[in-house]
Structures are given as C-alpha cells and as structure tokens.
Amino acid sequence: MIESWQSPERHSWVKSLFLHLAPGVPFTIAFWIAAWRMSLAGGSSYLAIIICIPLVLAPLELGILLLERKRLGWTRQSLVAPRGSAGVSIPDILLSVAVIYLVAQAASGLAVPFRAVLLNAAAGILPAWAILGSNLQGVPPSVLWLGLLCSGVIAPVVEELYFRAYLLPRIPASGQWAPAVNAALHAVYHFYAPWNWPAFFLGFLPLAYYVRLRGNVLPTILTHMLFNSVGVVILLAGGALPY
Numbered sequence: 589m590i591e592s593w594q595s596p597e598r599h600s601w602v603k604s605l606f607l608h609l610a611p612g613v614p615f616t617i618a619f620w621i622a623a624w625r626m627s628l629a630g631g632s633s634y635l636a637i638i639i640c641i642p643l644v645l646a647p648l649e650l651g652i653l654l655l656e657r658k659r660l661g662w663t664r665q666s667l668v669a670p671r672g673s674a675g676v677s678i679p680d681i682l683l684s685v686a687v688i689y690l691v692a693q694a695a696s697g698l699a700v701p702f703r704a705v706l707l708n709a710a711a712g713i714l715p716a717w718a719i720l721g722s723n724l725q726g727v728p729p730s731v732l733w734l735g736l737l738c739s740g741v742i743a744p745v746v747e748e749l750y751f752r753a754y755l756l757p758r759i760p761a762s763g764q765w766a767p768a769v770n771a772a773l774h775a776v777y778h779f780y781a782p783w784n785w786p787a788f789f790l791g792f793l794p795l796a797y798y799v800r801l802r803g804n805v806l807p808t809i810l811t812h813m814l815f816n817s818v819g820v821v822i823l824l825a826g827g828a829l830p831y
Contacts, residue, residue, distance in 0.1 A: 589762065589763070590763070591763035591800070592803070593757060593763070593799065593800055593803040594757045594758075594763055594766070595757040595758050597660075597758060598758055598759070598760045599755075599758045599759065599760060600760060601760055604755065604758065604759050604760060604773075605773065607652070607755055608751070608755055608770075608773035608774065608776075608777055609773060609776060609777050611645065611648045611649055611652075611750075611777065612776075612777035612778060612779045612780075613779065614644055614648065615640060615644050615645050615648070615779075615780070616779040616780040618640045618643070618644045619633075619636055619637050619640050619720075619780050620718055620780070622636035622637075622639060622640055623636035623637070623717045623718060623720075624715075624717055624718075626717070627715075627716070627717035632727055632731070633717055633718070633719070633720045634720065634724060634727055634731065634735065635727075635731050635734075637720055637739070637780070638731070638734055638735045638738040638739050639734075639738070641738040641739060641742055641743050642738055642742055645743065645746065646742055646743075646746050649746050649747065649749075649750040650746055650750075652750070652754075653667075653749060653750060653754060656754065667749060667753050667754075668749075668753065668804065668805055668806050669803055669804045669805070669806075676802070676804050676806065676807070681806060681807050681810070684798065684802070684807040685807050685810045685811050685814070688794050688795060688798055688807060688808065688811045689811050689814050689815075691794045692790075692791045692792070692793075692794045692795065692811065692815070693791070695790040695791060695793060695794060696787040696788070696790045696791035698790060699786035699787035699789075699790050700787070702786045702787075703783050703784060703786065703787055706782060706783035706785075706786075707719075707783040709783075710782065710783050718780075720780060720781055724819060724820065724823055727823070729824060732820050732823055732824050733824070735820050736817060736820050736821070736824070739816045739817075739820070740813055740816045740817035740820060741813060741817075743812075743816060744809055744812035744813045744815070744816055745809055745813075747774075747812065748795075748805050748808050748809040748812050749805065749809075751770060751774050752770070752795065752796065752799045752805045752808050753799075753805045755770060756770045756796060756799055756800075763800060766796075766800070767793065767796030767797045767799070767800050768793065768796070770792075770796045771788075771789050771792040771793040771795070771796045772789050774788065774789075774792050774796075775788035775789040775792060791815065795808040795811060795812065
C-alpha cells in the first residue's frame, strides 16, 4: 500500500540501490586522492573532504535532480514537500528541528562503542590520511569557515533533497519500512567512513521517519545543517570539543 507521502512512481530495487549508493563511489575516490595529496603537502583530511563536496558530491546529486526535474514536473515547493503539506509554520519548523536533532543525537550516541571498535579496525588497515576523524582541533579557522559553507550548508541541502525528497518516496518498500531502508543506504553511501555507518544510520533514521510523518524536508535540511555545523561553530567561537 502506498502512503500519501510516497510517489506513485516507484523505483525498482536495483535502481533504488544504485541511486542511493552510486554517488558515494566517485566521492570516496575523490576524497582518497585529495587526502593523499593533502598529506604529502602537510594538509588535513578534513580539508580534502570539504573541497570534494562542491567539486564532486553536489554536481553529481544536483545533476540527477535537474535531469529528473523536467520529467517529473517539479517545482521548488513540490520538491521540498514531495507529497505532504507545505504549510508548515515557522514555530512548527523550529520545534520539529529541535526534536529531530535531540532524538537523532541520542540515537546516534548509542553507536559510539561500535564506532570505536570499527575505527580501531580501520586504523589497522587504512593509511592515516584515509582516516577522517571527528577531531577538528588544530584545523585553521579559514578551513573551518570553508567547512561551515561546504559541509554545513551545501552538503545538507543537496543530500536532503536527493535522499529524502527524491529517493525516499520512490523506494519500493512499504511506508513503514521505506524510511529505515533510506537511512541505512544513506549511511552506507558514506563509503569513506564505514566506522560511522551505525551512527549515521541511527542519526538519519529520525529524519527519514519525520518525512514519512510530515511529508516536508525543510526541517530535515535544517537538522542536517546542525549535525554538520555545531562542532565547527564551537571551534570558531574559541571553544573546545568534548571529543
């Protein structure tokens, strides 16, 4: 049974898997090449990942959205609210973002022990430059500002429109399970950081189910921005991260 937020056009499982995962392959390869070159020049893996966002990730996913726009007759409003209500008030949006963010952070926190085990395993296999950690201490402010733009704004907007607005309503699964499939595939698509898969899955799960509940991706875009920006903002303000 198709729920109201789902598109009548459903992708096959092969197409859905391909569209979810394929953009992660060239992005990961580009990151590895950039990180390797950065390591030779004394740069950081963080700088490597953020420059790959506007150069590789955004063109790939926006390109698919633009190709599909004419065929599907999208408007900006219909993309943000694919089949749900676009009439969401500002207080509703702010409350939604606060709730989604807190629930997602609590959920992803459950994966911390698994992340430590997977990260240790990866460190024994991959070169140091391929390990993108969460510790941004010592990263120059200029790089942090660039990260705030690329990782804090560009990536969340593009990924939420691509994964939640475009792919989620077209997954060939029931409305009950489609958000879980979407969150799992979105996690795995981060091929460059498999140690984060459990945390990403649990963190993106509330976003996917919110879209199922409300049919609007604007709050998930803002929540995703918070995910990627809070730590950077703390460092730019002169604070220290607790990890």
